[in-house]
Amino acid sequence: MRHLLAYLLLCACASFGAQAGDAGVPHLRKQGHATELMVDGKPFLILGGELHNSSSSSLPYMEPIWDHMLALNFNTVLAPVSWELVEPQEGHLDFSLVDGLIQGARQHHLHLVFLWLASWKNGTSSYVPVWVKKDFHRFPRARLAHGETIEVLSTLAPANWQADAKAFAALMRHIRETDGAHTVLMMQVENEVGVRGDTRDRSEAANAAFDAGIPKELSAFLEKNKDTMIPEIQKHWQAAGAKTKGTWKSVFGSGAEADEIFMAWNYARYVDHVAAAGKSEYAIPMYVNACLGCAGGGPVARVMDMWLAGAPHIDILSPDIYGGDFQKSCEHFTRRGNPLFIPEMHSSEEATRDMFLAVGQYNAIGTSPFAVDSIKDPATSPLARSYAILQQVAPVILAQQGESRLTGFVLNKEHPSVTRELDGYELTISLDQIFHSHADTGYGLVAAVGADEFIGAGSGFRVTFKPKTPGPTLAGIAAVDEGTYRDGKWIPGRRLNGDEDDQGQTWRFSSDAPKIERCTVYRYQ
Ligand code: DGJ
Numbered sequence: 001m002r003h004l005l006a007y008l009l010l011c012a013c014a015s016f017g018a019q020a021g022d023a024g025v026p027h028l029r030k031q032g033h034a035t036e037l038m039v040d041g042k043p044f045l046i047l048g049g050e051l052h053n054s055s056s057s058s059l060p061y062m063e064p065i066w067d068h069m070l071a072l073n074f075n076t077v078l079a080p081v082s083w084e085l086v087e088p089q090e091g092h093l094d095f096s097l098v099d100g101l102i103q104g105a106r107q108h109h110l111h112l113v114f115l116w117l118a119s120w121k122n123g124t125s126s127y128v129p130v131w132v133k134k135d136f137h138r139f140p141r142a143r144l145a146h147g148e149t150i151e152v153l154s155t156l157a158p159a160n161w162q163a164d165a166k167a168f169a170a171l172m173r174h175i176r177e178t179d180g181a182h183t184v185l186m187m188q189v190e191n192e193v194g195v196r197g198d199t200r201d202r203s204e205a206a207n208a209a210f211d212a213g214i215p216k217e218l219s220a221f222l223e224k225n226k227d228t229m230i231p232e233i234q235k236h237w238q239a240a241g242a243k244t245k246g247t248w249k250s251v252f253g254s255g256a257e258a259d260e261i262f263m264a265w266n267y268a269r270y271v272d273h274v275a276a277a278g279k280s281e282y283a284i285p286m287y288v289n290a291c292l293g294c295a296g297g298g299p300v301a302r303v304m305d306m307w308l309a310g311a312p313h314i315d316i317l318s319p320d321i322y323g324g325d326f327q328k329s330c331e332h333f334t335r336r337g338n339p340l341f342i343p344e345m346h347s348s349e350e351a352t353r354d355m356f357l358a359v360g361q362y363n364a365i366g367t368s369p370f371a372v373d374s375i376k377d378p379a380t381s382p383l384a385r386s387y388a389i390l391q392q393v394a395p396v397i398l399a400q401q402g403e404s405r406l407t408g409f410v411l412n413k414e415h416p417s418v419t420r421e422l423d424g425y426e427l428t429i430s431l432d433q434i435f436h437s438h439a440d441t442g443y444g445l446v447a448a449v450g451a452d453e454f455i456g457a458g459s460g461f462r463v464t465f466k467p468k469t470p471g472p473t474l475a476g477i478a479a480v481d482e483g484t485y486r487d488g489k490w491i492p493g494r495r496l497n498g499d500e501d502d503q504g505q506t507w508r509f510s511s512d513a514p515k516i517e518r519c520t521v522y523r524y525q
Pocket of ligand 1: 053122191192320344370
């Protein structure tokens with residue numbers, strides 16, 4: 001009876017809205033040099049995955065997918081919500097799909113991040129409602145060189161952002177009014193924006209803006225950030241004479257890269273209007289995602305200053321990392337205090353190793369491979385395996401992020417070892433290669449959790465310790481245990497010694513499936 005009452009109370013609270021002053025509403029909080037996502041008053045690590053673009057447009061289609069998400073050990077699903085389905089006719093709002101998605105997630109104890117596919121998705125405007133598509137006088141399009149129009153809304157037309165922002169604000173109001181259980185954690189505003197097919201919008205309004213003086217907000221930013229701007233922007237600005245006023249051309253020069261800076265500012269301003277309208281109804285964290293291989297003004301790292309200056313209501317600039325150097329992307333996107341959240345990446349074995357680097361070394365708020373509803377054999381996939389481990393150590397990660405007591409790494413033949421300092425010890429972390437083990441990849445994270453005590457998770461690496469504080473100069477292994485966390489409580493398994501810790505010389509993680517181990521060390525002379 002007591003359980004039934006508690007359940008009914010939970011259902012009742014969940015269907016009420018978030019209350020004024022509700023401290024449990026998802027928000028970001030600084031911890032040391034990291035930023036963490038707080039949900040219901042506690043830090044939360046997003047172990048998520050993004051659905052195919054069209055999956056969440058049908059609740060019956062979603063029915064079998066929820067269990068698939070659970071088999072992958074997710075705690076969060078990234079699901080598109082489109083303007084075309086929320087406002088099929090102007091002023092007629094339909095939240096039945098949104099309600100069904102929230103209910104489906106809640107029934108499966110999952111959280112959601114909604115992707116607001118509206119003015120732009122991958123640069124085009126295919127998700128705007130048909131009443132917007134048809135009314136090209138009222139909702140002006142961008143133009144390419146030679147005056148060619150494309151099916152892409154122009155950033156320079158206030159009517160466009162006003163219509164988008166109105167629908168988005170209504171959506172956020174609805175979420176506030178119905179999501180007292182905080183199922184929805186964050187919002188992605190638009191998707192991979194940026195002009196395609198030319199370096200900038202060449203509509204009449206865009207040409208006029210380009211020939212006019214840079215906006216006063218940007219002048220103020222340049223003035224204030226003279227010495228701290230990222231080098232990529234600094235380069236163009238300095239080359240043009242480091243001016244804080246003047247036309248775009250006189251401040252940033254001309255050419256494709258200068259056009260990109262102009263477009264980045266204009267996308268940022270537009271998206272900021274939309275985000276601001278949404279936040280005025282319900283201020284949960286909001287982010288934008290970037291196509292890393294694209295130019296055209298999207299929130300890529302080389303124009304991040306334009307986005308930081310132009311879109312103060314956006315909390316995170318997020319990379320969709322499908323290729324290139326994963327670590328470099330993490331480095332670039334954590335400049336200027338930008339928190340790391342990776343809304344799209346692969347779900348391959350290699351990508352799931354990179355997740356340990358992202359959360360351990362770059363304090364990521366979370367990771368989310370794309371197209372997760374078509375992963376075959378979810379329960380035995382590399383993604384499920386990595387998330388099973390990360391889920392257990394999430395409280396350890398969240399307690400240490402931003403405090404110099406946590407590190408993450410990926411090792412391979414080209415980069416076989418790293419040296420990191422944690423809590424008074426220098427740790428040398430190398431590929432696990434001894435007489436019977438020849439790991440050619442290793443990955444994981446290590447956290448200092450108490451005096452001389454470390455928790456590690458991953459596979460294919462070994463750790464040696466060197467004291468860095470006054471006292472005895474050598475460090476030995478006191479004990480290594482493998483184990484699991486159940487409801488945050490450490491349950492030890494085997495004591496690892498002999499071959500398993502290289503006769504007491506190193507803390508080892510064999511290259512089998514990733515696992516969790518606890519190591520204590522002592523000092524001697
Ligand atoms: C990146 C986009 O953001 C996704 O929505 C999807 O279109 C993928 N590309 C396709 O690979």
